[in-house]
Amino acid sequence: MLCQLCQKRVATVHFTQIINNNRVEMYLCEKCANEKGNMNFISPLSLGDFLSGFFSTDIGDSYIATPDVNTRCEVCGMSFNDFQSTGKIGCNNCYKIFGDRLKPIIKRLHGNVEHIGKAPSGFSDSMIKTTKEIEKLKEELNRAIQAEEYEKAALLRDKIKELESRSSGQ
Amino acid sequence: MFGENAKSVSESDVVFSSRIRLARNFKNYPFPFRMNEKQCREVIEKVKDTVFSTSYAAADSFRFYDISSMDPIERQAMVEKHLISPDLAAMQTLSGVIISKDENISIMINEEDHLRIQCLYRGMQLDRAWENCKRIDSMLEEKIDFAYDNSFGYLTCCPTNVGTGMRASVMLHLPALVMTGYIKGILDACSKLNVAVRGIYGEKSDASGNMFQISNQVTLGLTEEEIISSITNISSQIIQQERTLRSELYRQNSYRFEDRVFRSYGLISNARILSSEEAMKLLSDVRLGVDMGIIKDVDIDTLDEIMDITQPANLQKITGKALSAGERDIKRAEIIRDRLRHRPNT
Ligand SMILES: [Zn+2]
Numbered sequence: 001m002l003c004q005l006c007q008k009r010v011a012t013v014h015f016t017q018i019i020n021n022n023r024v025e026m027y028l029c030e031k032c033a034n035e036k037g038n039m040n041f042i043s044p045l046s047l048g049d050f051l052s053g054f055f056s057t058d059i060g061d062s063y064i065a066t067p068d069v070n071t072r073c074e075v076c077g078m079s080f081n082d083f084q085s086t087g088k089i090g091c092n093n094c095y096k097i098f099g100d101r102l103k104p105i106i107k108r109l110h111g112n113v114e115h116i117g118k119a120p121s122g123f124s125d126s127m128i129k130t131t132k133e134i135e136k137l138k139e140e141l142n143r144a145i146q147a148e149e150y151e152k153a154a155l156l157r158d159k160i161k162e163l164e165s166r167s168s169g170q
Numbered sequence: 171m172f173g174e175n176a177k178s179v180s181e182s183d184v185v186f187s188s189r190i191r192l193a194r195n196f197k198n199y200p201f202p203f204r205m206n207e208k209q210c211r212e213v214i215e216k217v218k219d220t221v222f223s224t225s226y227a228a229a230d231s232f233r234f235y236d237i238s239s240m241d242p243i244e245r246q247a248m249v250e251k252h253l254i255s256p257d258l259a260a261m262q263t264l265s266g267v268i269i270s271k272d273e274n275i276s277i278m279i280n281e282e283d284h285l286r287i288q289c290l291y292r293g294m295q296l297d298r299a300w301e302n303c304k305r306i307d308s309m310l311e312e313k314i315d316f317a318y319d320n321s322f323g324y325l326t327c328c329p330t331n332v333g334t335g336m337r338a339s340v341m342l343h344l345p346a347l348v349m350t351g352y353i354k355g356i357l358d359a360c361s362k363l364n365v366a367v368r369g370i371y372g373e374k375s376d377a378s379g380n381m382f383q384i385s386n387q388v389t390l391g392l393t394e395e396e397i398i399s400s401i402t403n404i405s406s407q408i409i410q411q412e413r414t415l416r417s418e419l420y421r422q423n424s425y426r427f428e429d430r431v432f433r434s435y436g437l438i439s440n441a442r443i444l445s446s447e448e449a450m451k452l453l454s455d456v457r458l459g460v461d462m463g464i465i466k467d468v469d470i471d472t473l474d475e476i477m478d479i480t481q482p483a484n485l486q487k488i489t490g491k492a493l494s495a496g497e498r499d500i501k502r503a504e505i506i507r508d509r510l511r512h513r514p515n516t
């Protein structure tokens with residue numbers, strides 16, 4: 001999970017502060033925590049702390065869409081509130097209907113929301129597509145270099161690098 | 171316990187075991203905590219059908235255990251042998267596990283997720299564990315539609331496991347780092363690297379017997395191989411530091427070092443009452459002595475066996491009846507004396 005202040009370093013400190021009689025909890029990296037000063041540490045971060053406080057807040061993230069709080073998953077009956085209080089997701093379908101709201105939480109947990117590892121065989125098509133796309137871009141890159149279009153070549157090289165890093169290891 | 175002896179395995183002087191665990195869920199059933207009894211039963215039956223109908227099962231001979239029908243001691247005994255998780259043992263609803271005959275592979279059914287595929291080997295063998303998990307995963311996938319999303323990857327009940335659904339962990343024996351206090355720096359560094367550190371018997375327990383489990387926290391956005399190589403790299407740095415400190419401690423005061431190791435050996439071979447905590451502490455010293463070639467007449471395999479069978483539930487299973495804490499301490503001392511006297515490999 002990334003620090004909620006700088007969004008750059010990994011959060012290792014559970015930071016609590018009382019502001020206007022309200023208890024504010026944050027997950028910060030050591031550097032930001034030190035800079036904030038004057039605080040109570042509850043560290044290191046444990047999963048218990050994490051589940052109880054974390055899912056209920058949305059500090060640092062601004063997703064504007066506020067979907068209907070009463071929406072329930074038609075498969076398992078869970079609401080987003082149920083998830084926030086238990087930290088558990090009810091089923092495959094919940095990930096679809098609450099996906100937009102889960103995304104920032106998952107991003108905070110993993111620093112990332114793009115799976116690049118093993119996929120079920122039916123899904124490996126996307127991997128094959130990526131490989132073909134890389135081949136196509138490499139041909140374009142060769143042509144660009146031969147035509148001395150270096151700006152275009154640089155862009156293509158970045159694009160290839162990105163695709164290759166995504167498909168490596170499959 | 172692991173079906174191969176310690177000496178044949180790499181880094182076994184510091185690395186106790188390596189484990190890969192994959193979380194998988196059925197696409198067409200709610201996750202376990204949202205299922206009714208009928209659905210729980212169906213999931214178990216579908217997994218059993220898949221595993222026992224493949225040719226793979228015949229080769230490796232798996233066996234199914236109905237966790238729901240087992241008493242708490244039997245369940246706990248499986249936790250102590252690292253065959254199932256503490257969470258599966260605590261399940262109140264219908265759940266089960268399929269275990270390979272060599273006890274290296276466990277497929278837990280209806281834990282937090284529908285499936286938790288676990289491969290466990292002694293020493294540093296994460297790659298081998300991953301190869302086997304991958305094989306089981308692909309075998310199951312032929313008949314079961316897993317919950318999967320192009321962006322989030324494998325979908326899990328807790329968002330901390332999405333993506334690869336993979337937890338790679340190694341169990342390290344770190345007595346020299348503990349003795350010198352350097353362990354604290356290691357633990358701090360691990361937390362900065364997004365690596366979790368736990369004790370030997372599950373998520374909540376302390377690091378008893380100087381055993382520490384380190385594992386990845388991030389499961390999404392990395393390939394399985396990247397996760398394995400990061401855990402391998404961090405481990406090998408810790409292993410290196412542990413080895414350096416061991417030889418440095420020995421060099422600085424070899425009499426004192428040998429005295430500590432042999433005192434513990436003497437105590438554990440002769441004591442008439444041993445608490446679990448004391449046994450773990452003494453076993454750690456003896457293990458250190460054996461790994462450093464100071465104690466020559468015990469082998470690591472015997473120590474591994476002692477460590478597992480003298481945990482509370484396994485003790486009661488061997489004795490065949492429930493024992494009070496006091497009775498267990500006497501029985502524990504008796505079994506350890508016996509094992510150390512009848513060493514198979516000397
Ligand atoms: Zn920060």
Ligand SMILES: [Zn+2]
Nearest residue numbers: 073076091094
């Ligand atoms: Zn649902």
